[in-house]
Amino acid sequence: MSTDPDLLHSPEEEALRAAVRDLLTDHCDAAGVIARTESDAPHDVPLWKSLAGGMGLAGLLVPEELAGQGAGHREAAVVLEELGRSVAPVPYLTSAVVATEALLACGADDLLAGLASATTIGVLAVGLHTAPGAPFDRVRLEGGALRGELTGIADAAVADVLLVPADDGGLYAVDAAAAAVVPQVSLDLTRPVARVVLDGARGARRLGEAEPAVRRALRAGAGLLASEQLGVAEWALTETVRHLKERRQFDRPVGGFQALKHRLAQLWLQVVHLRAAARAAADALATGTDTDVAVAVAQAYAAPVAVRAAEEALQLHGGIGMTWEHPVHLYLKRAKADSIALGTAGAHRTALAELINLPAP
Template identity: 80%
Template sequence: MTDLLYSEEEQALRAAVRDLLTDHCDVSAVIARGESDTPHDLALWKSLADGMGLAGLLVPEERGGQGATHREAAVVLEELGRAVAPVPYLTSAVVATEALLACDGEESADLLVRLASARAIGVLAVALHLAPGAAFTAVRHEDGRLYGELTGVADAAAADVLLVPSDDGGLFAVDPDAVTVVPQVSLDLTRPVARVVLDGAPGRRLGDADPAVRRALRAAAGLLASEQLGIAEWSLTETVRHLKERKQFNRPVGGFQALKHRLAQLWLEVVNLRAAARGAADALATGEDVDVAVAVAQAYAASVAVRAAEEAVQLHGGIGMTWEHPAHLYLKRAKADSIAYGTAGAHRGALAELVDLQAP
C-alpha cells in the first residue's frame, strides 16, 4: 500500500529548506525584486541548488546527481511555494532535468551534470500553459540552425541553456546569447515569462523532442501540485494566525462562528490537496498509475490554492489589500499556477479518458 506520510529524511529535508528560506528569502525583498529588472534571486538559487545540492535531486548518482526521487523534490517545492521563492527550481531542476533524462548521448549527459551541479540553469522552451500530452510549438530547423518564435516560456530570462523542440522532431540545446528573449507581461512577478525569438540560432541536437517534452510536462504537472499545496498551507496558516490576533468588539475575530466555518472548510480542502499532491509525487517516484495520479492532483489543486489565497486576502481585511503585505504574491502565484501545465478542466478531461468515463 502506498505510504503518503513524510519519511524522517523528507522531514529533515523540509526543515533544512525552510530554515534556509527563512534566512534568505525575505518577503519585502521578493516584493521589491518583482518590480526590478532582475526578478530571479540567483543568490538564493545558488544557496539552494549548489549549497544544498537540490538542483540534482532527480538526477541519478551515476549521472552526477543526488539520486533522490520525486517525493523529495515535492517537499522542496512545498517549501518554495510557502515562500513564493523567485528561483527557477521547477523549470530547471524538474522540467529541463526531466527532458534531459529522456535523452541519450554525451551532450545531454554533460548538460545534466551542469544542471545537477548548479553550474547552469536549464529551461525547456515550451509555453507554461501546456498540459502533458498537448501539442507544442516547434521551431524550424534548417541547415543546422533554428528559426521561429516561442511564447510564454517561463524563466527564460534566467536560462543558461534553452532546450528547444524543432519541426523535424529533435530537441536542441541553444545558447541564450544566440536568441532574443523578450519579457512578456506576467501576473506572477516571481515566475516571469518571455517570448523567445530564434533567427538562425545554432543548436546541438540532444534527442527526440516528443518523449522528452511529454516526460517533462507530466513531472511538472505532478510536482506543481506540491507548490500549490505550499501556497495553500501558508495562506491558511497565516490567516488563522491573523484572526487569532486581530480583535473586534474586544474579542478575537477568529472566534466568530462564520469565520470558523470558512476556515474549517478550507482546512479540509488543504488536507485533501496534500493527499492528492503526495499521491502524484509518489506515483512519479514509483512509476505506478502516474497519469491518473497527476491528473487527479491537478484537477483539484488549482481551485484549492486559489481559494486559500483569496481567503487570505479577504480575511486579512484592509492590510491584505496592501502592496506591502505578501498576500498578493500568493494570490498571483496561485492564479498563474492554475493555468500552468494544463488547467483543471484539461486535467479532468484527461482523467475521464484515462478511467473510461465520458468527459462533461
C-alpha cells in the same frame, strides 16, 4: 480519502523540509521578494545558488554518477512545497524538474551534470501553459539553423541553455546567448515569462526526440506543481488563522466568530485533501505506478484549492491584505498563475476522464 502510510514523509524527507525551510526563512523574506518584483531582476540568483549548489537540490532527480543526488520525486516535492510556501523567485520547477526530466529522457549526460551541479540553468522552451500530452509549438530547422519564436517560456531570462523543440521532431540544446529573450507581461512576477526568438541560431545540438521528452517533462512538472500549490495554500491558511487570532473587533478575537470558523474549517479540509493528492502524485512519479492518473487527479484538484486559499487570505486580512506591502498578493498571483500552468484543472479533468474511460454525458 484514506490515509496511506506510504504517503507520509520519511524522517529523511522531514529533515530535508526543515533544512529548506530554515534557509528560506533566513534568505527569502516577503519584503525582499516584493522588492525584487519591482526591479529588473526578479530572480533571486544568490538564493538559487544556495539552494541548488550549496544544498545540492538541483540534482535531486539526477543519478549520482552524473553529479546528482540520486533521490527522487518525493524529495523534489518536499522542496517545491517549501518554495511555494515562500513564493521563492528561483527556477527550481523549470530547471531542476522540467528541463532535467527532458534531459533524462534524451540521455544528455553532460548537460544533466551541469544542471545537477547548478553551474547551468536549463529551461524547456515550451509555453508554461502547456498541459502534458497537449500539442506544443516548435521552431523551424532550416539549413542547419533554428528559426522561429516561442512564447510564454518561464524563467527564460536566467537560462544558460534552452531546450528547443523543432519541426523535424527533434529537441535541441541551444545556448541562451544565441536567442533573443523578450520579457512578456506576467501576472506572477516571481516566475516571469518571456518570448524566445531564434533567428538562424547555429550550433544547436540535437538531443533526441522532442515528443517523448516534452511529454515526460511536462507530466513530472504538473505532478510536482501540485506540491508548490500545496505550499501556497498552507501558507495562506496558516497566516489567515494567525491573523484572525490576533485581530480584535468588539473586544473579541475575530477568529472566534462562528461564520469565520466555518469558512476556515472548510478550507482546512480542502487543504488536507490537496496534501494527499499532491503526495500521491509525487509518489506515483517516483514509483511509476498509475502516474498519469495520479498527476491528473492532483492537478484537477490543486488549482481551485490554492486559488481559494489565497482569495480567502486576501479577504480575511481585511484592509491590510489589499496593500502592496503585505505579501498575500504574491500568493494570490502565484496561485492564479499556477492554475493555468502545465494545463488547467479542466484540461486535467478531461484527461482523467479519458484515462479511466469515463464517457462524457
